[in-house]
Ligand SMILES: Nc1nc2c(ncn2[C@@H]2O[C@H](COP(=O)(O)OP(=O)(O)O)[C@@H](O)[C@H]2O)c(=O)[nH]1
């Protein structure tokens with residue numbers, strides 16, 4: 001976007017159209033792109049924006065206005081055993097993000113436990129145990145094929161018995177149908193609520209940024225089914241399409257908590273609207 005704007009001396013229809021196309025290509029989505037372009041076009045008509053650099057700045061500001069209200073941090077608290085339930089389709093990055101979060105919060109002095117609720121695949125339990133060993137956080141698991149809700153119920157009991165600060169619950173990403181998956185997640189929620197009516201205290205959806213506009217659909221479906229309190233966007237290292245974050249911010253009032261920028265334990269960042277928009281512009285101009 002920077003490159004496009006730099007080559008221009010004045011704002012014309014072509015430039016506005018090209019900027020609109022860039023937003024759409026970055027997966028900002030039609031409603032958010034339309035909102036942003038309508039706002040800046042009006043400013044151009046009123047002569048409040050007269051040169052391309054100011055136009056670019058206005059688009060940046062419009063994206064920030066959309067994203068800033070979603071940049072709400074969350075962390076465990078001492079003296080209360082909370083459950084953070086992680087949901088999302090297979091391959092989105094749930095287990096990896098759980099490992100990264102566990103490392104982060106353990107380093108911050110919290111006692112963290114992991115619950116192996118993705119019982120649909122044996123490899124999923126082993127993968128979570130691998131992360132537990134790597135970041136030195138205990139994992140509560142049963143064999144694959146066990147009932148997810150009962151594994152997580154037991155894990156929450158264990159967390160409460162140890163007065164841990166946080167249980168991070170892994171869940172399945174695929175069952176026989178999407179409907180089965182949503183029913184299972186609702187059951188997990190219900191069962192956890194039997195021990196503590198506030199549990200699960202947080203339900204975060206993990207989304208792969210590379211899936212573009214499909215990520216928005218997933219967010220809407222999961223939010224409708226279980227009520228999300230946070231979203232994590234992974235694989236922003238591998239895509240120029242991070243704009244889907246703006247599309248989600250436009251569509252849903254759910255905070256964006258963290259972003260994943262690689263496979264390693266340190267490749268997790270709290271969502272920062274300014275840094276995110278800067279990165280989006282940098283990728284576009286690359
Ligand atoms: N490049 C990159 N890869 C990631 C990121 N997060 C997860 N992955 C990879 O995505 C794949 C699926 O992740 P996984 O945690 O198993 O997904 P799950 O099925 O939702 O639990 C693994 O190969 C991860 O290493 C990220 O932020 N960046």
Ligand SMILES: [Mg+2]
Pocket residue numbers: 094095096118124127170
């Ligand atoms: Mg997994």
